[in-house]
Amino acid sequence: MSADRPGLHTVTRGRGLLFGGDYNPEQWPEHVWAEDAALMRAAGVNLVTVGVFSWGRLEPSPGERDFAWLDRVLDLMHDAGVAVDLATPTASPPPWMGHRWPETLPVDENGTTLYYGARNQWCPSSPVYREKSLEITTALAERYAGHPAVAMWHVGNEYGQVCYCDLTAANFRRWLQAKYHDISALNDAWGTTFWSQHYSGWDEIIPPRTAPYIVNPSQKLDWARFCSDALLAQFTAERDVLRAYSPGTPVTTNYMGFFKPVDYWSWAPEQDVISNDWYPDPTDPRFPVRAALTHDLMRSLAGGTPWMLMEQSTGAVNWRPHNLPKPAGQLRLESLQAVARGADGSCYFQWRQSSFGAERFHSSMVPLAGPDTAAHAEVREHGRELRKLKDVAGTAVSAQVALLHDWHSWWAAEERARPSDRLSVIEQLTDYYHPLWRRGVTADLARPSSALTPYRLVIAPDLFLLSETDAAALTEYVRNGGVLVVGPFSGVADPRGHLYTGRFPAPLREVLGVSGEAWRPVDQPVQCSWRDETGFNGPGFTARDWTETLRSDGADVIATFDDGGPAVTRHRFGAGIAWYVGTIPDAAALAELTERFLADAGVPGTDLPEGVEAVRRGDLLFLLNHGDGTASVAFEGDAVDVLTGAPLHNGATLAPRGVAILRQHAGTGTTAPATR
Numbered sequence: 001m002s003a004d005r006p007g008l009h010t011v012t013r014g015r016g017l018l019f020g021g022d023y024n025p026e027q028w029p030e031h032v033w034a035e036d037a038a039l040m041r042a043a044g045v046n047l048v049t050v051g052v053f054s055w056g057r058l059e060p061s062p063g064e065r066d067f068a069w070l071d072r073v074l075d076l077m078h079d080a081g082v083a084v085d086l087a088t089p090t091a092s093p094p095p096w097m098g099h100r101w102p103e104t105l106p107v108d109e110n111g112t113t114l115y116y117g118a119r120n121q122w123c124p125s126s127p128v129y130r131e132k133s134l135e136i137t138t139a140l141a142e143r144y145a146g147h148p149a150v151a152m153w154h155v156g157n158e159y160g161q162v163c164y165c166d167l168t169a170a171n172f173r174r175w176l177q178a179k180y181h182d183i184s185a186l187n188d189a190w191g192t193t194f195w196s197q198h199y200s201g202w203d204e205i206i207p208p209r210t211a212p213y214i215v216n217p218s219q220k221l222d223w224a225r226f227c228s229d230a231l232l233a234q235f236t237a238e239r240d241v242l243r244a245y246s247p248g249t250p251v252t253t254n255y256m257g258f259f260k261p262v263d264y265w266s267w268a269p270e271q272d273v274i275s276n277d278w279y280p281d282p283t284d285p286r287f288p289v290r291a292a293l294t295h296d297l298m299r300s301l302a303g304g305t306p307w308m309l310m311e312q313s314t315g316a317v318n319w320r321p322h323n324l325p326k327p328a329g330q331l332r333l334e335s336l337q338a339v340a341r342g343a344d345g346s347c348y349f350q351w352r353q354s355s356f357g358a359e360r361f362h363s364s365m366v367p368l369a370g371p372d373t374a375a376h377a378e379v380r381e382h383g384r385e386l387r388k389l390k391d392v393a394g395t396a397v398s399a400q401v402a403l404l405h406d407w408h409s410w411w412a413a414e415e416r417a418r419p420s421d422r423l424s425v426i427e428q429l430t431d432y433y434h435p436l437w438r439r440g441v442t443a444d445l446a447r448p449s450s451a452l453t454p455y456r457l458v459i460a461p462d463l464f465l466l467s468e469t470d471a472a473a474l475t476e477y478v479r480n481g482g483v484l485v486v487g488p489f490s491g492v493a494d495p496r497g498h499l500y501t502g503r504f505p506a507p508l509r510e511v512l513g514v515s516g517e518a519w520r521p522v523d524q525p526v527q528c529s530w531r532d533e534t535g536f537n538g539p540g541f542t543a544r545d546w547t548e549t550l551r552s553d554g555a556d557v558i559a560t561f562d563d564g565g566p567a568v569t570r571h572r573f574g575a576g577i578a579w580y581v582g583t584i585p586d587a588a589a590l591a592e593l594t595e596r597f598l599a600d601a602g603v604p605g606t607d608l609p610e611g612v613e614a615v616r617r618g619d620l621l622f623l624l625n626h627g628d629g630t631a632s633v634a635f636e637g638d639a640v641d642v643l644t645g646a647p648l649h650n651g652a653t654l655a656p657r658g659v660a661i662l663r664q665h666a667g668t669g670t671t672a673p674a675t676r
């Protein structure tokens with residue numbers, strides 16, 4: 001994201017919130033297209049993504065081009081007043097590519113080639129793939145730059161390919177040479193004296209292919225970095241072509257939330273628009289919490305500016321073993337949740353359900369049964385509602401709390417052969433996010449190296465890998481008055497993946513005022529006790545999976561393990577406070593601790609009924625009921641529900657899966673709501 005580049009506002013200008021989906025007209029005879037355009041108009045669709053998987057149709061054989069059909073689609077969309085997010089079709093090369101140039105096909109870590117017949121079968125390091133993908137991108141850009149329908153460019157789809165082939169090996173070596181210059185520096189960084197892994201020359205280096213036993217974790221860490229960079233190079237190559245032909249039109253690619261293989265912090269500055277695909281698992285009881293967390297990540301990647309939900313499903317997906325439809329109201333609830341958290345667009349995969357191919361059982365905006373269906377009626381109704389929220393576009397969501405999440409640390413933390421594989425970075429993040437969500441406290445996501453001074457509270461649930469520089473910045477943050485919370489097994493490794501020596505967490509010992517000598521995973525839950533006079537409820541709590549042998553070096557001990565050793569500590573440091581949690585407390589204890597974190601930071605929480613989410617965007621308060629029952633939310637004074645126009649006094653009642661979006665009257669209690 002760069003201030004001098006066109007952003008999402010160039011797409012929402014004059015349109016308001018974006019509503020639509022992936023449109024794949026090449027799957028249908030042309031007479032259906034006219035009906036599509038009419039239905040889109042009726043549903044308030046104002047943006048469709050076209051061409052994501054059209055390479056085979058645009059270039060049926062190498063060098064042969066057929067764009068006439070796409071000309072007609074773009075003209076039709078323009079005439080219907082529907083803007084187009086035009087995609088480069090490079091996520092799925094046609095069979096001719098793998099057939100003529102087998103080296104473009106990816107190879108897995110076992111040396112198995114992944115063939116065409118599905119999608120995504122390309123190697124990020126293949127020069128032929130790069131050349132052919134840029135040729136088709138150039139042809140599209142030449143032809144459609146300036147087309148009045150094209151409001152945004154969409155590069156590829158859900159980047160995530162990993163390849164272990166020989167071309168990739170050569171590319172990996174080049175990447176390593178640029179990083180280390182000298183093979184001895186690489187040997188040091190990878191600790192190759194261990195198990196006789198010393199490299200005598202660059203040519204010996206290979207990707208971490210399947211090996212007899214545990215592969216060097218520092219090699220794997222660099223490999224993860226390389227893979228993310230190699231994909232980014234493909235994205236930026238296509239993006240640069242589009243920018244050259246179409247400088248005033250923003251470029252995006254769709255992310256996949258907390259997707260491990262791609263470091264979105266390093267990608268975000270390269271994009272004009274942050275967009276995401278979100279397909280929650282309806283059987284996961286925490287999916288609304290994960291949704292909120294993921295949306296907050298997207299807003300944070302966008303630097304606090306609006307982002308867009310590029311894909312979600314109207315109902316069931318088809319790729320889980322057992323695919324549940326969404327109950328009535330769920331589509332609207334999930335969409336408005338994204339809007340509440342900063343999305344300026346809420347789009348779907350896909351417009352019209354396919355009758356053939358691998359996704360023929362995936363729900364769509366227009367189901368196979370046609371427009372005269374409950375499913376399509378819900379889509380149309382939601383489009384109508386989004387039009388009422390036109391003015392929400394461009395407004396901001398602000399946060400006083402940041403959660404730290406770093407891809408490099410995530411990669412390093414979950415390598416094989418660690419004390420316990422029950423410590424999961426994303427679960428830890430979700431565990432610490434959950435009580436904030438319950439209390440209506442909005443949080444941003446940030447990296448340890450981000451500017452943290454705008455935040456009153458910074459929580460690092462799992463920062464296994466932490467550079468001394470970033471640790472020093474966190475220390476300064478607290479010294480200057482910030483409140484920091486650090487979860488277990490943090491500050492353990494340096495950026496090479498080498499463990500810090502001495503008592504842990506070495507680079508954070510000063511600020512935390514606590515240090516440890518041993519990590520002690522446990523099989524059964526353990527009992528922890530609140531120290532007397534700390535004011536916590538009851539005698540103690542249970543914790544699971546993980547304990548540490550800690551010693552206070554100045555911090556107050558808040559809770560102890562059953563051997564009397566510290567489990568949770570709080571350290572006044574400079575003008576701030578630093579907490580350390582050396583275990584995985586049960587949810588109730590973490591909720592209680594979160595109250596203290598918020599109190600220390602002076603960040604108010606809100607009483608909300610179970611399952612109700614509250615978030616402010618601009619001057620609106622979004623109340624979202626994820627529960628199956630009716631919920632009453634109280635607030636002081638008068639408000640109006642901008643969706644219904646209904647005046648509200650001192651409270652709102654939310655139906656199951658209901659949403660209220662309140663504009664509160666100035667001076668009559670703009671305070672947060674409280675449970676009745």
Ligand code: GAL
Nearest residue numbers: 157158277279311317349362
């Ligand atoms: C996304 C993908 C779409 C479609 C969708 C189905 O991951 O980008 O093309 O496959 O999933 O849920």
